[in-house]
Amino acid sequence: MEKVETGRTRKKRNTRQKAVVYQVVLDSNDHPTAEKVYERARRELPNISLGTVYRVLKELSQEGKIKEIIVNKQSHFEGRTDFHHHFICRACGKIEDVETPLCRYTCKKVEQKGYVVEDIEYKFYGLCSKCAQKLGKE
Numbered sequence: 001m002e003k004v005e006t007g008r009t010r011k012k013r014n015t016r017q018k019a020v021v022y023q024v025v026l027d028s029n030d031h032p033t034a035e036k037v038y039e040r041a042r043r044e045l046p047n048i049s050l051g052t053v054y055r056v057l058k059e060l061s062q063e064g065k066i067k068e069i070i071v072n073k074q075s076h077f078e079g080r081t082d083f084h085h086h087f088i089c090r091a092c093g094k095i096e097d098v099e100t101p102l103c104r105y106t107c108k109k110v111e112q113k114g115y116v117v118e119d120i121e122y123k124f125y126g127l128c129s130k131c132a133q134k135l136g137k138e
């Protein structure tokens with residue numbers, strides 16, 4: 001009896017944790033790392049552990065609900081799963097969404113060689129407009 005209760009409680013808690021982590025990622029448009037997601041999820045669930053956040057983020061990415069992007073060997077997460085690219089500022093580290101039709105043409109070129117393309121992601125590295133302005137003034 002007690003065992004059943006424990007299992008049920010754990011399951012309930014897991015579902016709640018997953019829902020909160022998912023909501024945090026959906027509400028964040030700055031492509032947060034797992035640590036950032038953890039900080040934000042703790043406002044809602046003070047007892048959640050970083051390990052749980054890692055596990056839930058992995059699950060959500062595998063389910064295709066969120067997207068994982070790796071920048072400088074670090075994982076970042078976002079709730080946007082549609083086709084888009086990223087600009088990464090080397091000065092402030094900000095990751096911004098980039099919309100460009102350029103890839104459709106490149107994709108066709110690749111597919112002509114017989115490849116089946118399932119996903120494409122471009123990463124542009126440089127200075128964001130704010131940092132470019134700041135550096136330009138110096």
Ligand SMILES: [Zn+2]
Pocket residue numbers: 089090091092093094127128129130131132
């Ligand atoms: Zn910047």
Ligand SMILES: [Zn+2]
Pocket residue numbers: 031078080084085086096097
């Ligand atoms: Zn994005």
